[in-house]
Amino acid sequence: MTVLNSANPTGKTILLVHPLGYSARNAKNDISRLANIMPPLGLASISAYLTSHTIDNDIIDCYAHPESDNLIAEYLTTNRPAFIGFSCTTSSFFDGVRLAKLAKKIDPAIKVIFGGVHVSALKEQVITDYPCIDFCVIGEGEETLRELICTIEEQRQDVRSIVLRDDTGSAIFTGTRAKMLDLDSLPFPDYTKLAGYPTVYKLPIFNYPTVPNASCISSRGCPYACSYCDRSVFRRTFRYNSADYMFRHVSYLYETFGIRHINFYDDQFTFQRQRVIDFCNKMIKSTLHMTFNCAARAEHLDEELLRLMRQAGCWMISLGIETGDEDLLAQHRQNPDLHMMREKIDLIKNAGIRVKGLLMMGLPGETEQSILKSREYVYSLPLDDFNLAKFTPFPGSPIYSTIKKEGELLGTFHENWEEMDCMKFQFIPGGIELETMERLFIEFYKKHFQRPRIIWGYATMIWKSPDSWLRFLSSISMFLRFAFTNKRMKE
Ligand code: B12
Incomplete structure (x- = not known):
């Protein structure tokens, strides 16, 4: 038409x-x-x-x-x-x-x-x-x-x-539409409309074993209500592709573009346990020999599932930890159980899957003590990788309206949309100075990269993810500058 x-x-x-x-x-x-x-x-x-x-x-x-x-x-x-x-x-x-x-x-x-x-x-x-x-x-x-x-x-x-x-x-x-789409009724995304696909697209460095690789979404929405997360698009629902659709999708990516590894960017990949089991069984029976990453919430992982996922090619799981200070966590998310988190991380490692922790610094309520506590907790975990984001109150997240309403009680918020990329502190919690947060942010990464276990872990990536090393070496000055000073060249 x-x-x-x-x-x-x-x-x-x-x-x-x-x-x-x-x-x-x-x-x-x-x-x-x-x-x-x-x-x-x-x-x-x-x-x-x-x-x-x-x-x-x-x-x-x-x-x-x-x-x-x-x-x-x-x-x-x-x-x-x-x-x-x-x-x-x-x-x-x-x-x-x-x-x-x-x-x-x-x-x-x-x-x-x-x-x-x-x-x-x-x-x-x-x-x-x-x-x-x-x-x-x-x-x-x-x-x-x-x-x-x-x-x-x-x-x-x-x-x-x-x-x-x-x-x-x-x-x-005009009001919210009542009916949301059945995800299995949708055609696969049209990757052919993306010039240079798949080679111009790059998964996070050290986060994949092989190239060419691709990212995929197999569900929409998340039923949880964390304070920092915007749910305006898919709301607090959870809809998902069936295991059959997922398998047809990854087979299509393999056959059409030669994709060997997939990163599922779903908010809650394992929320519907049975579809993951069915998908894994299909992968195990197939001749694709592909690997995949996904993100999950600790509550929705168990030993049996993890072993099956590993057998099906699961290479890495990202887990939202957010902070290693349980009192702070309790203010922002349901089920703030760091003991359970540690147990689940051990289960993932024991299953032979890599673990990446997703963390945040600067949530309302953050203090110097909570950052140090969080760092100690994170370093005590057998994580292979982590990402530390600077907390940003996005429009649509529950905390955005609280910060707007309660204002200076919680901290100082300079709302500049262009700068809200989680790489700059836009919000400074009442309990801490900006300079202290910047110093502790750099230290968090710096001390991490100086630990022998971590250095060895990156060394093993030479054979576990050779393409990552090539990318790393081709932009080494930029990566090191960022890791040790938190400064981007564009600034
Ligand atoms: C994958 C992902 C990324 C990828 C790539 C994003 C990309 N190229 O699209 C990476 C890792 C690079 C990334 C980076 C960032 N991300 Co991100 N990311 C996501 C994630 C997990 C999935 C996005 C996705 O593909 N969804 C699936 C598709 C089907 O949904 P969708 O994109 O929303 O599109 C649907 C509708 O929104 C709508 N729609 C979208 N566009 C359009 C356009 C038109 C014309 C129409 C009609 C409709 C329409 O229709 C689509 C189909 O139904 C989302 C969380 C989520 N679950 O959506 C966060 C999310 C989008 N990211 C977020 C953030 C904060 C970031 C970063 C700032 C953080 C960071 N430093 O890494 C950067 C910013 C990057 C940038 N340039 O904007 C926030 C955004 C909050 C905000 N208000 O900005 C989200 C919502 C996570 C969250 N809940 O907080 N991200």
Whole structure:
């Protein structure tokens, strides 16, 4: 199907764009981008869904291809699509707005749609404050976008889960759609629309055994309610692909693109235990010999499951630990049991699977003592790797509204969306100075990298993940500078 614009010579209806998030000049020196370039799976899924409904579309991923402004301009001039859609997190939102203005300059008739986590959290505020945006799609995008594209202007207020302007220019939210999609009914994301797939995309360094590798999503949503986590897109539900769909998906990636390792980015990969068992059994019986990583919550792991996962090729599990101070943890998440966490980490290691801990520094309530306690706990665990993020209160997370309401009681918050990439402290808890947090953050990593067990662990990566070493050596100065000073070249 083609929705005509002023002139629509090639039949393309919509261009989907994943903005870079900052200036292209800085991209080649940005350590977080070098370490991890992941395909925009939300856009790839939308693209496949629209195509299956005969709506012709393309994707430009500026994150993987930073110098893409001219490509977008050329595309719009040649194809004159009726719509352009942007997928943004909080930190990439302003870059999306910049590109939206560029699109309107090239073709004032084009309709600009924003989707993704940031606009899903802020809803009407976005349409009120940014005149270059015509519509926001709230939450899951596939069916809502299809309806928006296929509905005539006068009837768009009947499309659920969008924000638009009414006749008076006021922003209105059309209400949340009742029915969410059955994930097995969706076509696989259209990876062929991502230029350079799979080679331009890079999993986190030292986080995979082989190349080519890929990331995948096999479920949506999470029933938990941690204070720091935004649930505006898929809400507190849990929907998942069946084991059969998952197996067909990974087989497709293997056969079509030669993928040998998959990183499942699901929030709760093991939440539905039986589907993981069924998926593992299919992998064990198959001749694919692929490996995979996933993220899980400690409560949803047990010895039997872990042994099966290992047999099926599970290489690494990421676990949200957040902090090693139980009192602080209790303020932010359910089931703050660090003893249970340690037991589960031991079970994972005993099953022969690597473990990565996901941590945060600077939550409301954090003090120098809690950071030191957390460090001691983390160093006492047999983790293979960890990631320490700087806590950031994102719009849509429960703590965001608490911080806004209670303000200085909790700490100081400088809300600058562009800087909200978890690599800078935007919030400074009442119990500690910024300088102290910065010092302790560097020390956390520095002391970790100086431990003999850790140094040996990275040395073994020469044969466990040779491609990671090649990447590491080709950008060694940047990685070391970041590890020991927490400074990125772009600053
Ligand atoms: C994988 C992942 C990453 C990957 C890559 C992200 C990417 N390229 O898409 C990596 C590891 C690189 C990453 C980095 C970061 N991430 Co991240 N990441 C995720 C994760 C786990 C999955 C994203 C995903 O693929 N989801 C599955 C797809 C199907 O869903 P989706 O992308 O939301 O898309 C659907 C809808 O949102 C909507 N939609 C999306 N875009 C559009 C566009 C249009 C036009 C329409 C109509 C609809 C639409 O329709 C889609 C299909 O239904 C999410 C958590 C989550 N469960 O979603 C966090 C999440 C998106 N990340 C988050 C954060 C904080 C970050 C970082 C800032 C942290 C960091 N320093 O690592 C960076 C920022 C990167 C950037 N440039 O923006 C936060 C975002 C919070 C916020 N408000 O910004 C999330 C929500 C986690 C959380 N709960 O806190 N991330």
